[in-house]
Amino acid sequence: MARYRDVDVLVVGAGPAGCAAAITLAQAGVAATALDGPRRDPPGGELVVPRVARVLAELGLGDWLAALPPEAVCHGLTLLTPDVSRSTTLSFLGTAGWLVDRCQLDRALQAAAVRAGVEILHDLSATVPSFEGTRLVGVVARGPDEREEIISCKALIDASGKSAFLARRLGWGFPYPRHQRSAGWAVYSGVAPPEWLASGRLTVVTLPSGFLSLAPLGAGRVSVGTALPRRLWDECNGSAERLLGKALGECPPADWMLAKATPERPVGVVPSLAFRVMDVAGQAFCIVGDAAGYLDQVVPHGLLAALLGGRSAGLDAADALLRRGRVTAVDFGPTITLVRLLQRQQVGLVHAFYDRDFRAVLMAGHEHLGARRALLRLLEGDVLPPRRWRKLTRAWVLVALAGLQELTRRLGTPVFPVVP
Numbered sequence: 001m002a003r004y005r006d007v008d009v010l011v012v013g014a015g016p017a018g019c020a021a022a023i024t025l026a027q028a029g030v031a032a033t034a035l036d037g038p039r040r041d042p043p044g045g046e047l048v049v050p051r052v053a054r055v056l057a058e059l060g061l062g063d064w065l066a067a068l069p070p071e072a073v074c075h076g077l078t079l080l081t082p083d084v085s086r087s088t089t090l091s092f093l094g095t096a097g098w099l100v101d102r103c104q105l106d107r108a109l110q111a112a113a114v115r116a117g118v119e120i121l122h123d124l125s126a127t128v129p130s131f132e133g134t135r136l137v138g139v140v141a142r143g144p145d146e147r148e149e150i151i152s153c154k155a156l157i158d159a160s161g162k163s164a165f166l167a168r169r170l171g172w173g174f175p176y177p178r179h180q181r182s183a184g185w186a187v188y189s190g191v192a193p194p195e196w197l198a199s200g201r202l203t204v205v206t207l208p209s210g211f212l213s214l215a216p217l218g219a220g221r222v223s224v225g226t227a228l229p230r231r232l233w234d235e236c237n238g239s240a241e242r243l244l245g246k247a248l249g250e251c252p253p254a255d256w257m258l259a260k261a262t263p264e265r266p267v268g269v270v271p272s273l274a275f276r277v278m279d280v281a282g283q284a285f286c287i288v289g290d291a292a293g294y295l296d297q298v299v300p301h302g303l304l305a306a307l308l309g310g311r312s313a314g315l316d317a318a319d320a321l322l323r324r325g326r327v328t329a330v331d332f333g334p335t336i337t338l339v340r341l342l343q344r345q346q347v348g349l350v351h352a353f354y355d356r357d358f359r360a361v362l363m364a365g366h367e368h369l370g371a372r373r374a375l376l377r378l379l380e381g382d383v384l385p386p387r388r389w390r391k392l393t394r395a396w397v398l399v400a401l402a403g404l405q406e407l408t409r410r411l412g413t414p415v416f417p418v419v420p
Contacts, residue, residue, distance in 0.1 A: 002140075002148040007033040007119075009317055010139065010153035012126045012166075017289025017306035018159035019109035019118075023059045024314030026116040030321055032314075033151075034118055036110070037125030038144055044185030044268065045215035045223030046105055047074060047202050047300040048098040051381025055307045060112040065098060071199060071218035074099045077300075077379065078203045079362060081419055082251045084196040088365045092380050093373065099202060099215045101187070101223070124149060126165050129156075135283040155317045155327040156285040159310055162270060164291045167277045173293075176274040179350075181210070181296060182233035184244040185225045185268045188261035193222070196253065204298065206359050207250040208420045211298045214254065224248075224258070227296050233271050240269035273297075280339050281332040286313045292339050299349040304381045305342045312338050345383055345392075356419060357409065358402035364416040371397035 009025050011018045014036035025032035048056065053065055076091035110120060121141075128140040130150075138152040158166040167173035197203055197214055205212040209232065215223040226247035236242035244267050248255040277293045280286065288309035290302065312335040320331035352358045367373065374394035382391065401415075408414045 002150050004150050004152075005033075006152045007031065008153065008321065009033070009155045009157065010151055011035070011157045011159055012139070013037075013159035013161055013289070013291070014110055014113070014120055015106060015159060015161055015289065015306070016109060016303055017161075017291070017310035018157070019113045020055070020059060020307045020310030021157045021159060021288065021314040021317075022113050022118040022120075023109075023116045024311045025318050026113070026118050028315070028318035028322070030318045032118050033153075034113065034120045035124045035126055035141060036120050036122045038123050044102055044187060044225050045217055046100050046102040046303055047215065048100055048105075049300060049304060049379065049381040050092055050095045050097050051383070052304050052307060053095070053097060055304075055311065059109070059307075059311075060116060061108055064108045064112075068098055068100065069218055071216070072098050072100060073200055074202060075200050076202075076376075078198055078201045079359065080196065080203060080205045081363075082205060082207055084205075084251075084253045086363055086417070086419070087196070088363050089201070090362075090376055090379060093376050094380060096200075097380075099200075099217060099223075101217060121149075126160070129166060129169060133283075136285040154284065154321060154325070157310070157313045157317065158285065158287040158291050159289045159306070161290045162275075162294060164275070164277070164287075166285065166287055167291060172278040173275050174278075175272060176276060176295065179274045179295060180230035181227045181273040182230050182243060183225065183227045183270045183273045183297065184240050184247070185223070186244055186266075187217070187221060187223050187264045188258050189219075189221050189264050191220050191222045191257060191261045193220075194253065194257055197222070197257070202300065205251045205254065206356075206420055207247060209250065210247065211353075212247045212251055212254060213297070221264075222258075222261070224254075225297065227273065227298060230272060233269075238271075240267035243267075243269060281329050281336050283329050284327045286316070286332040286335055288313045288335065288339065293343055295343075295346055296350045296354075298353050299346060299379070301342070301346055301349070301381065301383070304383070305339070305346065308342065308384075309335060309339050342383065345378075349378065352399055352402070355402055357405040358398060360405050360409075360414070360416045360419045361398050361401045363419050368401060369397050370394045371401075
């Protein structure tokens with residue numbers, strides 16, 4: 001027999017976006033309940049850019065960040081060619097960030113949520129949304145033993161990650177036709193980092209078919225991630241290990257480095273990485289984080305978008321409930337604007353980094369009218385007003401130079417050395 005439960009705000013998902021929303025609600029005095037369905041631990045590392053560190057501190061994780069070991073401090077990114085013969089550093093201009101194990105980050109966020117008064121229902125996954133007309137009034141949730149709970153709520157925040165609970169059930173999600181990518185992650189221990197893998201930096205290798213990221217986590221542990229064309233996943237016949245192997249095969253120095261290392265967990269994979277969502281809010285519900293759409297992890301802003309979106313949705317829902325006891329789609333207007341702004345900016349940056357001529361401009365290492373400095377500010381997570389358009393305008397000078405590089409490369413006399 002199904003169990004009935006009535007809550008104020010239901011958050012589907014207890015990852016970064018879900019915890020940010022739930023903690024914000026609890027801080028505002030609104031009861032929040034989060035569903036943390038069965039899931040495999042994320043198998044990789046996570047770059048906490050400086051702006052994300054400030055949001056985590058606001059959510060109650062300041063002490064957790066302060067207790068991280070010195071080797072977790074991240075001073076920026078290093079961009080490398082596959083043979084590691086050429087590189088350029090993109091150093092954060094303000095405070096440093098952090099390289100953390102995503103599993104540990106998720107556990108810390110859930111602990112902070114519990115301290116704030118959030119109720120987390122473990123091993124329960126939302127399966128079917130319930131509507132009265134166009135208004136969402138609850139969900140049917142199911143546990144691993146097939147038990148069902150019928151949960152009613154005044155508002156729902158969907159932070160279900162790439163499973164995209166609401167978007168897929170409402171028919172709102174669809175793939176990016178021009179950016180079909182597969183992603184794989186793994187963590188290795190017993191790694192002897194070579195000289196080209198700098199500690200305190202996220203290293204991104206520009207492969208002919210995509211990207212390979214290497215994040216030193218300290219104590220001989222390295223997180224490895226890749227994003228490759230979807231066709232390569234099809235060629236791998238569903239093998240995550242083979243997909244990661246293809247990426248490592250395009251960067252022999254990384255392959256040699258990991259040859260004697262030990263994988264800590266099975267390789268994780270997302271066969272179809274990029275998808276879009278038509279709408280991110282409706283009557284009494286909002287979609288945030290990866291559930292609202294995802295493109296690519298080459299620009300490390302996924303965690304930033306999740307935390308900012310979740311926090312904004314929590315504020316919107318709390319404000320509406322405390323003022324008049326109900327939530328409409330209009331109440332989520334600030335969150336809709338924020339999510340779309342971050343998505344547009346993410347799309348622009350990702351497409352730029354996949355442009356070989358843009359990478360050639362970056363590899364040259366020159367400062368062009370403040371453009372490189374503006375790009376670094378954006379990579380730090382400084383993506384909101386004020387002066388957002390000034391940073392964007394200056395950063396797009398690099399895109400204009402990439403166009404010049406493409407023209408001169410086609411003529412046989414490139415302005416900057418060509419990169420893969």
